[in-house]
Amino acid sequence: MRADVFEALAEREKPASAYDIAESVGTRRGKRVAANSVYRILDLFVRTNLARRVESANAYVANSHPGCRHDCIFLICDLCGTAVHIDDDSLTGALRKAAQDAGFAEVRPVVEIRGHCAECASGE
Numbered sequence: 001m002r003a004d005v006f007e008a009l010a011e012r013e014k015p016a017s018a019y020d021i022a023e024s025v026g027t028r029r030g031k032r033v034a035a036n037s038v039y040r041i042l043d044l045f046v047r048t049n050l051a052r053r054v055e056s057a058n059a060y061v062a063n064s065h066p067g068c069r070h071d072c073i074f075l076i077c078d079l080c081g082t083a084v085h086i087d088d089d090s091l092t093g094a095l096r097k098a099a100q101d102a103g104f105a106e107v108r109p110v111v112e113i114r115g116h117c118a119e120c121a122s123g124e
């Protein structure tokens, strides 16, 4: 089941919800799969750094760099749903520091920028 969920997630080009993934896995297995059990597996993937959660889209993407632990920055297109992923530790590091300076512990910056992706913007 975990392998099927991961495969279904990895073949998606855009962030996918647990329902999307449950549907893919269900089709693959030829029987209905509960979104709840997919949720649990996706959360496990997030905890183990195999996947990332795109909070503002309530969706998940396979982690493109599971070997490194840092705060990913997502640019999410309002029009097509694509999530572009950038890494800039100086940006997220400043946020971490600001939160820690304010006495916040277990800091986990969530940096998501909404807008129109290059492809959608050029077609406007």
Ligand SMILES: [Zn+2]
Binding pocket: 065, 070, 071, 072, 073, 085, 086, 087
């Ligand atoms: Zn990243």
Ligand SMILES: [Zn+2]
Binding pocket: 077, 078, 079, 080, 081, 082, 116, 117, 118, 119, 120, 121
């Ligand atoms: Zn777009």
